[in-house]
Amino acid sequence: MQAIENLPPCPVETTLLLMGDKWKVLIVRDLLSGTKRFGELKKSLNGISQKVLTSHLRTMEKNGLITRKVYAQVPPKVEYTLTEVGQSLKQVHDAMLDWGKNYQHQCNTTIN
Secondary structure, three states, X not given: OXXXXXXXXXXXXHHHHXXXXXXXXXXXXXXXXXXXXXXXXXXHOOOOOHXXXXXXXXXXXXXXXXXXXXXXOOOOEEXXXXXXXXXXXXXXXXXXXXXXXXXXXXXXXXXX
């Protein structure tokens, strides 16, 4: 893992620097259940382009959130897994999940 140079002094800003994109949050969501291949991630992330997914995966690998394993075969097989640091984002993910459920419930209660 390469340390990010010049981390912001605010821890919330640091978290946003690493995860402040909807696609990165959703990549973590998908990898929390286990190792995934590129195609599996692409399929589950409705609307993401191959270029954007590749870019985010490279950044997340560089930042130590995921590992990338390449198998020497044809066609190439590549798998992505959360690192221990990436797994620690489960707490953040779960908090967002709980908050979203509560918000949806409030909205549905208000509408009905």
